Amino acid sequence: MKNNVWAAALLCLASAIPARAEDQQVTVFAAASLTTALTEIGDRFGAETGIDVVLSFAGSSALARQIESGAPADIFISANPGWMDRIEESGLVEPGSRRDLLRNAxxxxxxxxxxxxxxxxxxxxxxxxxxxxxxxxxxxxxxxxxxxxxxxxxxxxxxxxxxxxxxxxxxxxxxxxxxxxxxxxxxxxxxxxxxxxxxxxxxxxFPGDSHPPILYPVADLTTRDTAAEDAFLTYLGSDAARAVFGAQGFGVIGE
Missing domain, CATH: 3.40.190.10 (Periplasmic binding protein-like II)
Structure with missing residues (x-):
């Protein structure tokens, strides 16, 4: 049932996306530790929707600074809540779009x-x-x-x-x-x-109590607002994406 709901939602979002090439693309800045999982998820999403997912991987600190400097990212996934806090406090996160996506060890x-x-x-x-x-x-x-x-x-x-x-x-x-x-x-x-x-x-x-919880928040950035962004953010919570994250060893928040 969840997959059917997702498919219907995806079709609605995809049909709402304008034909302009730049609106058929989503640029995602993501922590380097997400490289393997997010590359697979981006490929699957692109195959299903025709939307091109451009992925930029680096340390969360470097990505946050690039976003602050005006880098044209649509979505940010940080490996540390602190760097997402910094971006949010700078007014660069769409209100209400931030959520904790994953955990790690x-x-x-x-x-x-x-x-x-x-x-x-x-x-x-x-x-x-x-x-x-x-x-x-x-x-x-x-x-x-x-x-x-x-x-x-x-x-x-x-x-x-x-x-x-x-x-x-x-x-x-x-x-x-x-x-x-x-x-x-x-x-x-x-x-x-x-x-x-x-x-x-x-x-x-390492014992879990030897360091702060390792959480990965995701958020839509204020650079622009497209249906393609909304579709990818929704897809990150789909059964298909959760399966990929789980296979790579991530704990999926909400399960």
């Missing part, structure tokens, strides 16, 4: 598949595990995955000991790539990133 991954699993607590000796190597993380003072990672390590009493061995990357997928290629033996990424990259192995999950 934080994990420690290793390049070597033979690395044994560990329990993350105050006694974990990450420095010894790294040896002469580095711990890959997203930017710890700007990018959500890095912010969450630093908060978790601080909560467990590990940050001060491991900080000299941290290698910071522009976003979480860049940190993941450092581990996947062997440039760093260990890294802190989202659970969904580990699902998307077969060259890394999850060796621990």
């Amino acid at each position: 934080l994990v420690l991954v290793a390049h070597d598949a033979a690395t044994p699993a560990v329990t993350l607590d105050g006694d974990t000796d990450l420095a010894a595990m790294l040896g002469q190597g580095r711990l890959a993380m997203a930017l710890v003072d700007a990018v959500p995955a890095g912010i969450y990672g630093k908060a978790a390590l601080t909560s467990l009493g590990l940050w001060d000991r491991i900080e000299p061995q941290v290698a910071q990357a522009d976003n979480v997928r860049a940190a993941l790539a450092l581990v996947a290629t062997g440039a760093a033996p260990l890294g802190i990424v989202y659970a969904t990133d580990a699902v998307a990259e077969p060259r890394v192995t999850v060796i621990a999950q």
